[in-house]
Amino acid sequence: GENANLGEQLDYTITGIEPGAGITELSHNTLEGYGNLEGWELLESSTAGMLGVLDGAIKNEEPIIITGWTPHWMFSAYDLKFLEDPKGTLGGSENINTIARKGLEEDMPNAYKILDRFYWEPEDMETVMYDAQEGSFEEAAQNWIEENPEKVKEWTEGIEKVEGKEIELVSTPWDTERASGTVMKAILEQQGFTVTLTPVDPAIMFEAIANGEGDASVAPWLPTTHKSFYEKHAEDIVDLGENLKGTQTGFVVPAYMEIDSIEDLQP
Ligand code: PBE
Incomplete structure (x- = not known):
């Protein structure tokens, strides 16, 4: 029917991002696990590559299915929608958590307390992400910190400063985490820490x-x-809980497309 036609138009391809992203693994699981999506494939590329293909499709009002997520500027630049995911393999509303190595609480109680208190809203993260597009993440993080003294105070109040103690933050390379990582780096630096922030694939980060x-x-x-x-590392890490609530990953299409659900992809 109509959707077989869509499959042909798209060459049964979902436009994906980096092979190491969590969403890439979830997308493979989804294409295998729905049971009726034979023939559909995920084309792995990069976030920039995916955004280029999305932009081209929207300029030509052509169909396109991407692996997308929010917070991301793509949702303010274009009129997009998540495909419904009745089997939940791509995750509904999610959170971003803070994790620490075992022993950090004893070794660096002051940093640990700040990390444990750190909590902000998607709008805060978006402000840093959008601001960084004009300049750098460092400038954007600094601006956000200057404009949100009460929040920074909540995370740092009563915590003694240190002198140059080194701390290694590990992160991922996407803008959401460049925003949160750079803000946390700047806050720990204000407290006297010497901070390295290293972006790696999620698998490497947990490891x-x-x-x-x-x-x-x-x-x-x-x-x-x-x-x-x-799950692979749950016993060897300390989970400090959410630092942000309300993210989402999934298959995303332009609003002008007539499909609404992953189940609509079956031929
Ligand atoms: N993302 C953005 C990442 C996490 C943050 C959804 C592209 C992923 O691992 O899929």
């Missing part, structure tokens, strides 16, 4: 925290997007 090479991360998307990495 680094589990084996103690990294001290902490504010980047895990849970409970679904990074579920497999989290």
